[in-house]
Amino acid sequence: MIHSLRVLLIPMLLALVPFSDRALAEEVDPDYIIDRADYITGEPWYQTAKSAWSIGIRAGLDDFPSSSAQGDLFQLSTDWIIPWQSIGVFSVGPQFAVLNLRSPVVGTVSDPLNLMLGATLRYQLKIMKNQPLVPTVALSWDYYRLKSAFPVAPYATGSGISFSAGLLLSLGWIDRETAKEAFQTLGMTRAYLSAELQSTSFNNTVFNREALFYLFGIRFEFE
Numbered sequence: 001m002i003h004s005l006r007v008l009l010i011p012m013l014l015a016l017v018p019f020s021d022r023a024l025a026e027e028v029d030p031d032y033i034i035d036r037a038d039y040i041t042g043e044p045w046y047q048t049a050k051s052a053w054s055i056g057i058r059a060g061l062d063d064f065p066s067s068s069a070q071g072d073l074f075q076l077s078t079d080w081i082i083p084w085q086s087i088g089v090f091s092v093g094p095q096f097a098v099l100n101l102r103s104p105v106v107g108t109v110s111d112p113l114n115l116m117l118g119a120t121l122r123y124q125l126k127i128m129k130n131q132p133l134v135p136t137v138a139l140s141w142d143y144y145r146l147k148s149a150f151p152v153a154p155y156a157t158g159s160g161i162s163f164s165a166g167l168l169l170s171l172g173w174i175d176r177e178t179a180k181e182a183f184q185t186l187g188m189t190r191a192y193l194s195a196e197l198q199s200t201s202f203n204n205t206v207f208n209r210e211a212l213f214y215l216f217g218i219r220f221e222f223e
Contacts (some may be wrong), residue, residue, distance in 0.1 A: 034148035047130045047172065051081045051190055051221035053092065058194060058217030062102045070211045071101040073111065079122065081221065089124045095140065101202075101211060108156050111147035118142035118159075124168065134168040134192065144202065158204035166196030170217065190221035 024045045079093025097116045099124045101108070122138040140162040171191040172179030182188040197212045 007084045015104045018202050046189075047176070049183065049189045049223060050083070051089070052083070052223050053081060054079050054093075054190075054219055054221040056194070056217055056219035058196070058215040060198070060213040060215040062100075065214055068212050069102075069214045071099060071114075071213070073097055073099040073213050073215065073219075075116075077120065079120065088126050091122045091124075092120065094119055099144075101146070108146040108149060113144070114144065114146045116142050116144040118162075130170065130173055132170050132173040134170065135166075136168055136194075136196070137163075137165045138196075139163055142200065148201075156204060158202065160201035160203050162198055162199035162200040164215070166215075167193060168192035187221075187223045188220055189223055190219075192219040192221075193217075194219055 034151035055078045056076075058073075058075045058077070060069060060071075062072050063069055075095055077093060077095035079091040081089060081091040095118055098112065099114050099116055100110055100112045101114070118141050120134060120138050120140040125135040141159065142162050143159045144157065146156045148154055169192060171193065172182075179191070182191065194215070194217045196215045198215055200211045200213065202209045202211060
């Protein structure tokens with residue numbers, strides 16, 4: 001299974017990384033200290049390299065894994081990882097999602113192409129090198145556009161705050177050989193599976209509702 005994931009993911013990720021970044025990563029052999037001025041003695045560089053940016057995909061389904069999951073949500077995000085951090089990691093960046101609330105709020109109707117976009121501040125608690133499980137929390141400001149039930153106004157719009165918390169599982173901790181290949185080929189420093197619980201507030205002059213989403217996804221970090 002791990003081999004199949006390696007064959008599938010590496011070509012897909014190559015398309016996401018600029019050619020110049022890939023060329024630089026291929027020129028650097030992490031097994032040689034002289035190639036990296038900030039190499040940590042005794043630690044493989046591909047396990048300790050600092051991340052500069054990331055891209056991630058998350059999805060949540062109605063009624064899964066609990067009946068409290070209140071609709072479908074599919075989200076694409078990217079962020080800049082703030083440097084010069086020693087205890088945990090902060091990052092900030094935009095996100096885009098389509099969603100379909102299970103029980104529409106008053107004045108709206110179900111539509112799988114309801115839009116939500118915003119900006120997120122994320123924190124990852126890291127206390128050791130090559131940490132297998134990384135607790136994470138995030139605070140987002142979201143603007144949303146929901147299909148309206150009123151002919152005079154085709155969409156209901158508004159903005160609100162979302163809070164999420166969960167865990168990231170390091171795939172590099174599970175398969176170190178693939179992690180090394182991904183770093184040498186793509187400049188990818190981390191790959192995580194994510195599981196998060198997100199609370200989103202939908203408010204405007206017509207409606208007020210708190211929705212809960214169980215989001216599962218994958219996150220890739222690069223130099």
